[in-house]
Amino acid sequence: MHVDSRMMDTVRLTTPGVGAVVRSLLGVLALTAAALYWISPTAAMWTAGAGIITGAIALQDTPGRRLPIVLISSAEVGAAALLGSLTTDYDALFVAVVAGWCFLAGMQWALGANAGFVAAAAAGLLVITPPESMSLPAVVATTVLTVATGLVQALLVWLRPPQRWRAQQHALTRAHRSLAQDARNLAANTDTPLDPAQLTWLREVFTNIPQHQRPKAYQLGYQLPERIAATLVALRRTDADLTELSSAAGEFLDAIADHGVAAHRGADRALQRVDAAAAAVTGSGANAAQRFAEQLHEAAVLRFGRLRGPDLRGSLRGSAGALRRHLVSTSPVLRHAVRLAVATAVGVAVARFAELHEPYWLALTVLLVLRPETAHTYTRCAGRLAGLAAGIAVASAISLLWPPTGMVAAVSAAAFVGVAYAVWGFGYIAVSAALAAAVVFLLGIAEPVEGTAVLSRLLAVAMGGGLALLTHVTLPDDAMIRLRQRAGELLMTEIDYAAMVMRAFVHELDRPADALATAWQRAFRARAAFEAASGATRLQDPTERQWLRSLRTALNAITGACTTMESSLPAEPVALSPEFVAAVDDYVDALRGAPPNPAALWTVDLPELLAADRRVRDVAHTVTESSSGARVLVAEMAAITRSLAAITPIPEPTWAG
Known part of the structure; x- marks a missing residue:
């Protein structure tokens, strides 16, 4: 059920075109109607949810082969629907299944962020399973339809790409x-x-x-x-x-x-x-x-995509190997998986055994709030909870005027999913609000939406947010691993700032002043998080203390180089040779290193960076004689390279090997 992590990491969330979104949502509604009238409202709810999840994957900009990714997503949502429908009659067994699924969903962050998001979304379908039995033919039909709706999304994009x-x-x-x-x-x-x-x-x-x-x-x-x-x-x-x-x-x-x-x-x-x-x-x-x-x-x-990648068996072995490497106590992925399993299991148990109205929101909130990165969980928890509360309030107000159910609720859910795509560029709070409203109506496909239950929904969201934070406090990340993650994030943001300045020398940027200010703000926030983690960590090993000192020296040198380069930016674009521009682009790509991933510490490929720095110096003669700014750029790039090379290495954690 897994593909190579590099394939899953090719998915990057962007705002699709209006036509593509409309076609995707119409495909979701068509299969939802079929499930509603041929099987049951619960099957229709799962079908709509599966179509929305796989549609979001299919609409993303993916180089090479999109079909394998959508197939994996379709299989996961189909498996969630199958397990939920088979175990929903047995409360204790259902809680155990949710815990096991969420543990595996958390571990999938070892394969990449998008693998983790897809598994968590499938877990959302699992936790909203109503406590109602289904006949075996209905179970089979529901599973087939949830998988088919994902394949329809892939077909729609293939037939008419944006x-x-x-x-x-x-x-x-x-x-x-x-x-x-x-x-x-x-x-x-x-x-x-x-x-x-x-x-x-x-x-x-x-x-x-x-x-x-x-x-x-x-x-x-x-x-x-x-x-x-x-x-x-x-x-x-x-x-x-x-x-x-x-x-x-x-x-x-x-x-x-x-x-x-x-x-x-x-x-x-x-x-x-x-x-x-x-x-x-x-x-x-x-x-x-x-x-x-x-x-x-x-x-x-x-x-x-890749010409000569591993076959399916090799990809499965590689994925299994990546998961095994994270089965150690210091791994942030393992700790996230345990936190997610415990918190969702508690949320589902409360929903099954306590007399709560609108109980699904407790576990759903846990899935929406918990992240492997400590900073993302703590700093964005309040924003996500506020977004969820706003979305629930809007959907509940609409339900007071016109209580939806069945296909009316499905159309309303699809409309708010469209709103989520539209507000994607405004940040995670706006997206959380739109998704919360969509989930209110998604649940309404199986059970009529009661507008007066808004307080019950908000209470469940508050309880879910508290449960997520409590599990994070109870089982925090390893202190040294957290420090190294914050150090990597800070180094990455500082380098992103440096890369932005370098690109401003050789390319025209859209509103360069705003772009540079935004990059600097990110670096400033990352430094604050790093200093907080540094103050909370006791370094017993002299090698670790030496690493921290060399890291601070490198960071200060990079900041100084950025300041010098920014002050030397030409007021007007300067004509540079194509070889020099290409060499600077190569250097920036090498400087930015591997993409950030909760399953791996952020690193720079130093040999590649040194080679890129040499290429810049080899072609520098084509521009430095006529441009003082280019001379400053070449000198500061060499200074940044020396600073990064001077960072004292320390052994990688066992889970990163």
Whole structure:
């Protein structure tokens, strides 16, 4: 039931287009109506919930293959519906099943944040199971329908992908064909003139849409072709024999520009030629050839996901291995899984054995509030609870005017899910409010919504929030692990700030002053969290104290470098060589390190960063003679690299190995 964590982490939540959302919700309502009239209101509630969850996954911007991710999500929601319907007659067994499922849902954060979110959403379907028995045919039909609604979401997006995705795909096709022609020309004649500036139009295709609608997964879309073009120019300036490498690159770029069924096989075959040809290049062009091959591999990942990934059995073994590594007491993922299992089990037990009105909200609130990151649980708990309360109040007020049930409730739930998509860019509080209203009406599909029960819902939410915080206080994260997580978050935000300043040197940013101020605010908040964790941790090991001292020194150096770079930003854009811009982009990508993940400490790939710093210095001569700001940029990038290299390493925790 799991896929490789890198595949799940490709999902990045963005705001889909209106047309795509409408089609998704219409598909949900169609299958909900079928479940309501052919099976039961409970089956309709599960079907609607499953469609909303899988629709949210299907609508996200995912490079390569979206179908496996939606299939996994469909299987999980179907399994939740099956377990809930089979065990709901037996209260003690049902509580145990909820505890076990939520433990596994918490452990799935070891595979990535999105795997954890999908499992938690499926747990939400499980905890709202009504205490009513279902016949075996109804159980089977309900399970099949909940899985089918996820497949319908994938089918809808496949049949009619959002317009902006098509525009970006067409732009990338045009860019890849242009690069393929350049590579073939270079293979035929090394004196062929190449102009990397010919791809400047590509950037506008990706950035000429609202910020909240920009696909996170495709941010490399306009940068990567520019970097490939710059590397072709660098290769042309060497004295290496580029005939085979350029010919193989042309074949590969033509293959990824093709959208036929044979594109995947053709690209795989051509990429093997590229690797062999790059390995054969020696002398002054060896480094550029290797960099060129790496960039083509990145292009393959962007186009297909991964060309030669593990099969299903290998992916399952890898996922199981990742989970086993976190079965140690210091792992934040294991502690989150235990907290989630205990809190939801208590919430469901109270709902089953106590005389509470609107009892589902207790366990649902736990699922919405608890996070593996201590900071996200504590600092955002009040905001999430306020959002839930506001959404419940709005939905309850509407129910006083027009008490919905059945398909009326389903339509109302779908409408508020649409509102959640619309307010995604306004933050988690607004989204929490919209989702809470949607859940009120989702529950109303099976049981009529009573507007007068608003106080009971709010009381259950308050109890759920208190239960979530109590379990976090009772079973906190390991102090040293928490300190290292806060240190990683601080280092990441400081580096994000530095990367923003570097990009402002070589690219035009939307409202650069606001972007830099926002990055600085994030770094300031992260430093406060780090200092709080540092003050609460006693470091007994001298190695750990040395690590902390070196970390503080590096952080101060990065802050100083950022201040110097920001004060040297040119008032007007400066013309820089394409090679220099591509080298700075490579450095920024290496500097930002691995994506943040609760299951792993944030790190920077130091060898990759050192190599990227060398590439910047190798091409710096093309700009530093005419730009004082560029000289400052190159010097401060070297200072940041030295500071990060000077951080004293300490052994990784066993769960991070």
